[in-house]
Amino acid sequence: MATVGSVTRQIGALDISGPTRAPAPTSSVVRPIHTKQPSQPNVAKLLTKFAAPNLHQGQTNSSNLPPPSSRSGTTQPAIDIGRYDGGLEAENEKRGDVVSGEAADDLALDSSVSRTYPTQEWSLHSFDMGRPLGKGKFGRVYMVRTKAAPKYILALKTLYKSELVKNKVEKQTRREIEIQQNLRHTNVLRLYGFFHDEKRIFLMLEFAAQGELYKQLSKHGCFSERRSARYIDQMTDALIYLHGKHVIHRDIKPENLLLGMNGELKIGDFGWSVHAPGLRRMTLCGTLDYLPPEMVEGKEHNEKVDYWALGVLTYEFMIGAPPFEDRRSVNNTYARIAKVDLKFPPTISSDAKDLISKLLVYDPKQRLPLKDVLRHPWIVKYRPKAAAPDGASAP
Ligand code: AMP
DSSP states (O other): OOOGGGGOOOOOOOOOOBTTTTOOOTTOOOOOOOOOOOOOOHHHHTTTTTOOOOOOOOOOOTTTOHHHHHHHTOOOOOSSOOOOOOOOHHHHHHHHOOOOHHHHTTTOOTTTTTTSSOOOOGGGGGGGEEEEEOOSOOOOOEEEEESSSSEEEEEEEEHHHHHHHHOOOOOHHHHHHHTTTTTOOOOEEEEEEEEESSEEEEEEEEEEEEETTHHHHHHSSSOOHHHHHHHHHHHHHHHHHHHHHHEEEOOOOOOEEEETTTTEEEOOOOSSSOOOOOOOHHHHHSSSTTTHHHHHHOOOOOOOHHHHHHHHHHHHHHHHSSSOOTTTTTHHHHHHHHHHHOOOOTOOHHHHOOOOOHSSSGGGSOOOHHHHHHOOOHHHHOOOOOOOOTTTOOO
């Protein structure tokens, strides 16, 4: 099961290029360059188009573009980023050894030197630190604001290099960061940039204002059909985008999803993140509930693993537990997965059952194509009128 935790995989050349940028290098072909290119003084260079703007509370930003006022840099910060607890320094004192050799090269990650065009050089001094957002396996996450105008709100995530090395994920982490920074979709958490110091890597992530979806699910037990359908609509759109970029997620589950400021779903964990394979779920239930039959049986797999997981996710959203969960033992769960032992409580609508049954199909080739998921009556029924499938739709 060692492969389950590497949630994003590049299965082919990434076909990501824009008018102003060349395709991103992947770790397999380009080693880190330690000589910095001349940097642009303009902080907005990297963040202009997509970063979470420093909006007033309640203000929406459907275009994802910063409002003109903050773009000009004349407004005062509108969002309270909270109080910094000094946690980064305290943690840095106690945690993590200095990494050397090849691993140090692998983890010398700096977005200002990893691209073919110049961009801002970043360091901890570039940010006003705000409240802690949480702790992950490899370090803490903080709400921050860029010091220079326009003052963008971000989540800054720390990864301790020595701990990545200890867990043997340094190469994977590097590759996944490089993939992640090239993904641009409303429902995929953006990685704007990254930098490092002796012990740590810092990821500049889109701030997901409503936090973890998993917490919402735990709080409510399960979601209404409407809310579930809207999340699945967004999730499907994001998966179509990822698969179009030859990226298979492979670790879809509520724990890896965040919510944006309008309640929109954000796929927030791309392997460079904190969790060992299914760690939380293993701790909670002792199972790996989202594995498809082909992975349980150790067969080759492809992007259709995400179709299966989408079915499991739909089920868990509505019922509050994954469909093949068996708390007695992992083997029982695996057996139920392999048999596709799917049962529905009577409360589930026939449309929802129909969609789940078409995704949870043993043969990967027979699973409902994602474009058909977007057209499925259950999804269409609950899609907000006049909204694009990937739009921000508050549940
Ligand atoms: P992680 O290390 O990704 O599990 O993050 C630890 C905690 O920080 C999570 O439980 C989230 O609540 C929070 N968090 C992580 N990333 C973000 C983000 N981009 N926006 C808001 N909160 C986040």
